[in-house]
Amino acid sequence: MTTYLVVGGGVSGLTAADDILLRDPSAQVTVLEAGDRVGGKLRGAEVAGCTVDVGAEAVLARRPEAMELIARAGLADEVVHPTSAGAQIWSRGRLHVLPPRTFMGVPADPDALRGLLTDEEVARARAEKIMTTDADDLSVAELVTDRLGPAVTERLVEPLLGGVYAGHATLLSARAAFPQLLDVARRGDSLVGAVARMMPAPTDGTHARAAAPFFATVRGGLHRLPQALADSLAHRGVSIRTGTTVRELHRLPEGGYEVVTGPRPSPTAYRADRVVLAVPPAPASRLLQDVAPEAARLLAEVETASMAVVTLAFDSRALGDLEGSGFLVPPVEGRAVKASTFSANKWDWVREAGRGRGPEGQDLTILRASLGRHREEATLQVSDEELVRTSLAELAEAVGRALPEPVGTHVQRWGGALPQYAVGHVARIAAVRAALAGVEGLAACGATFDGVGIPACITSAHRAVEELLGTRRTMDA
Numbered sequence: 001m002t003t004y005l006v007v008g009g010g011v012s013g014l015t016a017a018d019d020i021l022l023r024d025p026s027a028q029v030t031v032l033e034a035g036d037r038v039g040g041k042l043r044g045a046e047v048a049g050c051t052v053d054v055g056a057e058a059v060l061a062r063r064p065e066a067m068e069l070i071a072r073a074g075l076a077d078e079v080v081h082p083t084s085a086g087a088q089i090w091s092r093g094r095l096h097v098l099p100p101r102t103f104m105g106v107p108a109d110p111d112a113l114r115g116l117l118t119d120e121e122v123a124r125a126r127a128e129k130i131m132t133t134d135a136d137d138l139s140v141a142e143l144v145t146d147r148l149g150p151a152v153t154e155r156l157v158e159p160l161l162g163g164v165y166a167g168h169a170t171l172l173s174a175r176a177a178f179p180q181l182l183d184v185a186r187r188g189d190s191l192v193g194a195v196a197r198m199m200p201a202p203t204d205g206t207h208a209r210a211a212a213p214f215f216a217t218v219r220g221g222l223h224r225l226p227q228a229l230a231d232s233l234a235h236r237g238v239s240i241r242t243g244t245t246v247r248e249l250h251r252l253p254e255g256g257y258e259v260v261t262g263p264r265p266s267p268t269a270y271r272a273d274r275v276v277l278a279v280p281p282a283p284a285s286r287l288l289q290d291v292a293p294e295a296a297r298l299l300a301e302v303e304t305a306s307m308a309v310v311t312l313a314f315d316s317r318a319l320g321d322l323e324g325s326g327f328l329v330p331p332v333e334g335r336a337v338k339a340s341t342f343s344a345n346k347w348d349w350v351r352e353a354g355r356g357r358g359p360e361g362q363d364l365t366i367l368r369a370s371l372g373r374h375r376e377e378a379t380l381q382v383s384d385e386e387l388v389r390t391s392l393a394e395l396a397e398a399v400g401r402a403l404p405e406p407v408g409t410h411v412q413r414w415g416g417a418l419p420q421y422a423v424g425h426v427a428r429i430a431a432v433r434a435a436l437a438g439v440e441g442l443a444a445c446g447a448t449f450d451g452v453g454i455p456a457c458i459t460s461a462h463r464a465v466e467e468l469l470g471t472r473r474t475m476d477a
Contacts, residue, residue: 008278009033010040015461034245044223048313048408061216063455073228081213085325105156108196124149132188141169159328166305176421277444295435304416307372313408316363384411
């Protein structure tokens, strides 16, 4: 019987544990999680009597990985999709409907940007400068701005990148974030033309594909997924230990590994034949110092962004109606709030959760605001109360009217939550994997590797287990 330790109980670690059992049913698997519960950035909390997500709230439904994992956790019948309410961008003092047929802000038709952009800015985007680059990687801003003008980057690309990475176009890797468009640029083709081909107009017979839901979640909140998966793992004999911080990782002379947990005066050691690290880049780097120093050095170079999610519950009648599913905010606007989700408009299940839940039996409407971008930690270095006040003030300004006093609030801080994919990130991660490939019985996965979204984290876990068990090496050979 082979023994395994999975360090980290987020969606990547839980997926890795599940994969191990699927491939090696007799395995003895232990998951060690530093936090007080599994799930990583998938977390629920009670706000005014309603339990809602205070971390990630949706997955990409058009990628199979998350939908397959939801089914494996026994929640396939609980999958729901957003309403038809559309997203908006808060720019130049008002809310604008997010233009259709854009790929991370790059338009298929620059004329559709009119209103959000000035006529001069639209004309600049229409007059795309077609140029070729031989760079293997460059920043997203370098890719987009020279071709379509600064306004497309500042008013469209930046707010969308902020929503996904909490990062900036001037720093984020085009190879990681926009690989398809970087390849277009390397061929000397048009970015606009490429997006038009990727996102054809509904009138050309593709209306069925265009109507397919882009996002999905689980009724009651995406935080149900890791708990359901953990319950399934425990039922199949996996030991899941929360509140267990791994401080050290060592190779044993006789083979296998030892990890050290607990306070230094009274440590606890766990031993296993194989180990999967499913933790953020900083702790992964620390743990790899002795066993894979080159991988440790490379992971130490990966910066992270911190953020906070402020959830607000209002008396629905006092709040009144809101348009759309929420909004994104370009950094150039100088706001603390980078995005807001009108959760009760976006998700039917959230609206239903608020019915009759007020202190006097009234309906509640749930909203949330996201604050914090890469290298802008000062925004978060205030009290929870100040984050709530800032969120209320900026939300009121965005919707153009005063907001009532909320009947409930919640602040969830996510320190170092999002790895930043700087220029050269893809090559850096390839080098990390190459360094780990020389260390038998050890693999790593998580948001640092193949993308920050949930499907990408699941993919990284699949790959780590394939590498750990030798199946990827066999297939590649």
